[in-house]
Amino acid sequence: MRLYTLSKRHFVLVFVVFFVCFGLTVFIGIAGPNVIESSVARTDLNNSLKLKPFNLSSPPLSTYNQQLWLTCVVELDQHDVSLKKNVTMTVKVLGVVKDGSTPYVNNQVHNRTRLLSCAQKCSEIIVAHLGYLNYTQYNIFVSFEDLNKLTYTIQNITFTWKTYNPTFSQVEIWFRFVFVVLTFMVTCLFAHSLRKFSMRDWGIEQKWMSILLPLLLLYNDPFFPLSFLVNSWFPGMLDDLFQSLFLCALLLFWLCVYHGIRVQGERKCLTFYLPKFFIVGLLWLASVTLGIWQTVNEVHDPTYQYRVDTGNFQGMKIFFLVVATTYVLYLLFLIVRACSELHNMPYVDLRLKFLTALTFVVLVISIVILYLRFGAQVLQDNFVAELSTHYQNSAEFLSFYGLLNFYLYTLAFVYSPSKNALYESQLKDNPAFSMLNDSDDDVIYGSDYEEMPLQNGQAIRAKYKEESDSD
Structure with a gap:
C-alpha cells in the first residue's frame, strides 16, 4: 500500500490537503445562498x-x-x-x-x-x-x-x-454532480491500481474501499436530478435509502477493520462478520423504517408528523439509541484492544495510527457541525427529518457532503498500491512483497521509515533477480 511508502512529511501533506479541500467547500458554502x-x-x-x-x-x-x-x-x-x-x-x-x-x-x-x-x-x-x-x-x-x-x-x-430556495437547488445539483464525477474518477483509479493483483493479496482496507467507493457514488446520488423531472416521492426516498446505506456501510467498515487488523488468517463469516452485520443492520433497518414511515404517511396526509404517533415513535427511538450505544461500546472495545495488542508491530501500528487519526478528525468535525446546527437537542425533537433537520445554509450542506467525500478520497489514495508494488505472480512465496495480507507482520518496518521502504524493496528485488538468474 502507498501507506508504507509515505514519509512523515507526506503524512502531514495528506492531512493538509484534506483540510484545505474541506475548508474550501465550507467557504464556498458560506458564500452560497440560504437553503430555506x-x-x-x-x-x-x-x-x-x-x-x-x-x-x-x-x-x-x-x-x-x-x-x-x-x-x-x-x-x-x-x-x-x-x-x-x-x-x-x-x-x-x-x-x-x-x-x-x-x-x-x-x-x-x-x-x-x-x-x-x-x-x-x-x-x-x-x-x-x-x-x-x-x-x-x-x-x-x-x-x-x-x-x-x-x-x-x-x-x-x-x-x-x-x-x-431555487438558487440553492441549482447549487445542490451542480455540487452533487461534481462529487459524482470526482467519486467516479477516484473509484476507477483505485480499481485500476488493484487490477494487477489477486484479490487474495488485497488488504482488508482495500477490500472495503472497493465497496465504499461505489456506495459513495450512490450517496452523492446520480439520480438526484430526477426529483426535478418527476413529481413523485420516489426520488427523495431513493436518496434517503442511498444515504443510509452508505453511512451504515461506513460504520461496518470501522468495525471490520479494527477487528480484522488483529485477526490474521481466515475470517469466518459466522464468528467475524455476522455479529457486526447484525448490529449495523439493526441501525440501518431502524433508520430506513423511520424514513419510509414518515414519507408514506405524509403522502397520504400532509399534516402528519411523527409526534402524532408518539408511542410507536418513542419505542423506535429507544430501540435506535440502544443499538447505537451497543455499536459505540463495541467499536471502542475493538479500538482499545487493537491498540493495546498491536502497538509494537510496526506495519500494523502505522495502519492503526493513520485510520484512527483521520477518522477521529472526521468525527470531531461532524460533532461540531451537528452541535452548531442543533445544539444540545440533537436527538430530541430532531430525530426524524423534518423542517428543523434540513440544512439552513449552503455551508452545512457542503460541509457534510465534502467531509465524507474527501475522507473516502484520502483513504483511497493512502490504501492504493504504491508504484513500487510488485505483482502477485512474481511473489507467490515471498511474503515480504505482499501489498497487505497476513504476512505484513513479518515485514520489519524500521523507525526511520522515511527512506527505508524504497531501499529495502530495491535490495529484495535485486536478491530475487539473482536467485532467478542462478536457477
Whole structure:
C-alpha cells in the first residue's frame, strides 16, 4: 500500500490537503445562498375571526422549490406567559392547476392535535408539509377549534410558507454532480491500481474501499436530478435509502477493520462478520423504517408528523439509541484492544495510527457541525427529518457532503498500491512483497521509515533477480 511508502512529511501533506479541500467547500458554502426561502402571511385577529378558517395561498412554486411547509406562530398579548396546551387543528389542502383557472380540490379534511408551547414566546407549529410538489400553487384552509378557550388573549397568528430556495437547488445539483464525477474518477483509479493483483493479496482496507467507493457514488446520488423531472416521492426516498446505506456501510467498515487488523488468517463469516452485520443492520433497518414511515404517511396526509404517533415513535427511538450505544461500546472495545495488542508491530501500528487519526478528525468535525446546527437537542425533537433537520445554509450542506467525500478520497489514495508494488505472480512465496495480507507482520518496518521502504524493496528485488538468474 502507498501507506508504507509515505514519509512523515507526506503524512502531514495528506492531512493538509484534506483540510484545505474541506475548508474550501465550507467557504464556498458560506458564500452560497440560504437553503430555506420564507414568505410570511401575517394575520391580525379579533374575537369575530377566531373561529373562522384561514384561507392561505402559497407563493408561485416550481420544481426547484422541492418541498413546501406551512408553519404558524401564535402571538399572545403577554410575553412572559408559560403555557402548554393541546390545540385541535383542521387543515384542508387544495392544489391549483398550472393555468390557475380551476383548483383541484382534495375533499379530505385532516384533523390534528398540536401542542401549543409558550415560554416568553410561543414555539413554531408545523401545519402541513408536502414532500414533493404536484402543482404550481396551493391553497390551504386552516382553522383552530380550541384557541378561544385560552385564558390569554391572542394578538396575532403569523403563518409562514417555507420552501427550498431555487438558487440553492441549482447549487445542490451542480455540487452533487461534481462529487459524482470526482467519486467516479477516484473509484476507477483505485480499481485500476488493484487490477494487477489477486484479490487474495488485497488488504482488508482495500477490500472495503472497493465497496465504499461505489456506495459513495450512490450517496452523492446520480439520480438526484430526477426529483426535478418527476413529481413523485420516489426520488427523495431513493436518496434517503442511498444515504443510509452508505453511512451504515461506513460504520461496518470501522468495525471490520479494527477487528480484522488483529485477526490474521481466515475470517469466518459466522464468528467475524455476522455479529457486526447484525448490529449495523439493526441501525440501518431502524433508520430506513423511520424514513419510509414518515414519507408514506405524509403522502397520504400532509399534516402528519411523527409526534402524532408518539408511542410507536418513542419505542423506535429507544430501540435506535440502544443499538447505537451497543455499536459505540463495541467499536471502542475493538479500538482499545487493537491498540493495546498491536502497538509494537510496526506495519500494523502505522495502519492503526493513520485510520484512527483521520477518522477521529472526521468525527470531531461532524460533532461540531451537528452541535452548531442543533445544539444540545440533537436527538430530541430532531430525530426524524423534518423542517428543523434540513440544512439552513449552503455551508452545512457542503460541509457534510465534502467531509465524507474527501475522507473516502484520502483513504483511497493512502490504501492504493504504491508504484513500487510488485505483482502477485512474481511473489507467490515471498511474503515480504505482499501489498497487505497476513504476512505484513513479518515485514520489519524500521523507525526511520522515511527512506527505508524504497531501499529495502530495491535490495529484495535485486536478491530475487539473482536467485532467478542462478536457477
